[in-house]
Amino acid sequence: MLHYPSQLLERAVDEFAKLPGIGSKTAMRLVLHLLRQDVKAVEAFGQSIIRLRQEVKFCHICHNISDTETCDICSNPRRDQSTICVVENIQDVMAIEATQQYRGTYHVLGGVISPMDGIGPSDLHIQSLVERVAQGYISEVILALSPTMEGDTTNFYLYRKLSDSNVKISVIARGIAQNDELQYTDEVTLGRSIVNRTLFNVSI
Amino acid sequence: MLHYPSQLLERAVDEFAKLPGIGSKTAMRLVLHLLRQDVKAVEAFGQSIIRLRQEVKFCHICHNISDTETCDICSNPRRDQSTICVVENIQDVMAIEATQQYRGTYHVLGGVISPMDGIGPSDLHIQSLVERVAQGYISEVILALSPTMEGDTTNFYLYRKLSDSNVKISVIARGIAQNDELQYTDEVTLGRSIVNRTLFNVSI
Numbered sequence: 338m339l340h341y342p343s344q345l346l347e348r349a350v351d352e353f354a355k356l357p358g359i360g361s362k363t364a365m366r367l368v369l370h371l372l373r374q375d376v377k378a379v380e381a382f383g384q385s386i387i388r389l390r391q392e393v394k395f396c397h398i399c400h401n402i403s404d405t406e407t408c409d410i411c412s413n414p415r416r417d418q419s420t421i422c423v424v425e426n427i428q429d430v431m432a433i434e435a436t437q438q439y440r441g442t443y444h445v446l447g448g449v450i451s452p453m454d455g456i457g458p459s460d461l462h463i464q465s466l467v468e469r470v471a472q473g474y475i476s477e478v479i480l481a482l483s484p485t486m487e488g489d490t491t492n493f494y495l496y497r498k499l500s501d502s503n504v505k506i507s508v509i510a511r512g513i514a515q516n517d518e519l520q521y522t523d524e525v526t527l528g529r530s531i532v533n534r535t536l537f538n539v540s541i
Numbered sequence: 542m543l544h545y546p547s548q549l550l551e552r553a554v555d556e557f558a559k560l561p562g563i564g565s566k567t568a569m570r571l572v573l574h575l576l577r578q579d580v581k582a583v584e585a586f587g588q589s590i591i592r593l594r595q596e597v598k599f600c601h602i603c604h605n606i607s608d609t610e611t612c613d614i615c616s617n618p619r620r621d622q623s624t625i626c627v628v629e630n631i632q633d634v635m636a637i638e639a640t641q642q643y644r645g646t647y648h649v650l651g652g653v654i655s656p657m658d659g660i661g662p663s664d665l666h667i668q669s670l671v672e673r674v675a676q677g678y679i680s681e682v683i684l685a686l687s688p689t690m691e692g693d694t695t696n697f698y699l700y701r702k703l704s705d706s707n708v709k710i711s712v713i714a715r716g717i718a719q720n721d722e723l724q725y726t727d728e729v730t731l732g733r734s735i736v737n738r739t740l741f742n743v744s745i
Contacts (some may be wrong), residue, residue, distance in 0.1 A: 340610060340612065340635065340638050340639065341635065342605050342606050342607055342614075342631065342634065342635070343597060343606045343607055343608045344608055345593045345597050345608055346593060346597065346606055347703050348593070349589045349590055349592075349593040350586065351589075352553060352586045352589045352590070354718075355586075356571050357570070357571070357572060357574055358567070359568075365632065366561070366562075367560050367561070367563075368590075368593065369630075369631065369632075370560060370561055370604075371560075371590060371593070372593065372594060372597065374594070376595060379590060379591060379594035380591050380594070380595075381556065382556045382559075383587035383588065383590045383591035384587065384589060384591070385549075385552045385553045385555075385556045386553055386556070386572075386575060386583060386586060387583060387584050387587035387588070388553075389549045389552070389553040389572065389575070389576065389580070389583075390580055390583035390584070391580060391584075392549055393547060393550065393576065401546050402550055402576075403546055403547055403552045403582060404547045404548055404549055408546060409546065409621060410546075416574050417744070426573075427546065427573065428573075428743045429571065430546060431544065431546070432544065432644075434544050435544065437631055439641060454676055459709075465550045479722075486705060538735060
């Protein structure tokens with residue numbers, strides 16, 4: 338049990354140590370770093386966190402994080418509003434946006450179905466997806482969840498929920514990743530990459 | 542270059558990513574963690590950092606971090622105010638306090654002399670140490686710096702600065718550490734541990 342020379346210091350270290358993956362030694366290092374910074378810079382740091390938590394919104398259509406009621410993507414007429422890409426979380430939206438290969442909209446589930454972690458369909462933004470599709474303006478739903486047991490379970494659940502509507506349901510391609518070595522690729526992935534082979538195209 | 546769906550999010554992630562050892566992916570993970578916490582908890586986190594930076598003081602005697610002008614150790618009559626243990630930083634004070642083997646006071650230099658990093662004696666709290674000793678109430682100065690090139694240089698510099706006064710100057714023992722294996726201990730340390738051997742004492 339360490340004795341801190343200052344209660345202010347102890348409280349700040351304790352707060353940092355609550356963050357995931359940050360132990361008390363790292364917390365101490367971070368706090369002492371902040372102590373060496375300008376007062377204004379530290380105020381900006383603290384305020385940015387408080388303001389984020391107080392003011393951030395979630396888009397009422399796709400549940401992505403947003404500064405406005407409707408996010409930039411859902412309110413953008415130049416995006417294809419008839420296509421929905423279903424993802425697990427906000428980072429996945431950012432990762433797909435970074436590819437610049439997708440011009441439709443998103444739907445952030447906020448997780449995947451995982452009975453082991455006590456996460457069922459009602460804990461996710463699934464009902465609002467079903468309602469978006471039921472309005473009849475959606476032509477395609479792309480399932481872009483991670484290829485894990487939980488992701489596959491969720492894909493299957495969504496497929497059943499959406500199959501009554503006339504929407505086209507697709508799933509992102511699975512195969513060997515760029516720069517992966519064939520001999521080290523698992524059997525399921527390698528088998529699938531042969532079954533789902535595409536015509537050779539010099540432009541790819 | 543990632544496109545953030547919210548400026549509030551981007552600013553908070555940028556602020557976290559300024560911390561040492563925290564990249565943008567870790568920063569994002571930490572910020573999304575905070576977004577899932579209670580508003581009150583996040584406000585407490587932000588305020589603890591801002592308050593620390595705004596209100597923390599450094600003891601005018603020993604330069605340790607403190608909530609008051611004079612720290613708890615320098616103002617404690619039950620500590621031996623005639624002994625000063627010279628350390629590099631605040632963490633070293635905490636480490637020595639945790640041993641419960643020392644009842645004197647400290648002097649936090651704020652670093653060690655390191656010409657490579659452009660740190661000279663005038664960048665450290667050396668003059669105030671010389672003045673503390675010059676007042677005549679100090680009987681012993683214990684040099685407790687790390688056994689590195691820079692630590693040894695600083696030890697030597699302090700020794701020359703303080704040798705005019707009649708104060709006793711000691712240095713913490715160097716030898717093999719608890720649970721270290723002899724065969725893997727470096728020659729300098731092992732040689733010193735033989736030269737500076739102490740009488741065997743069953744109470745140790």
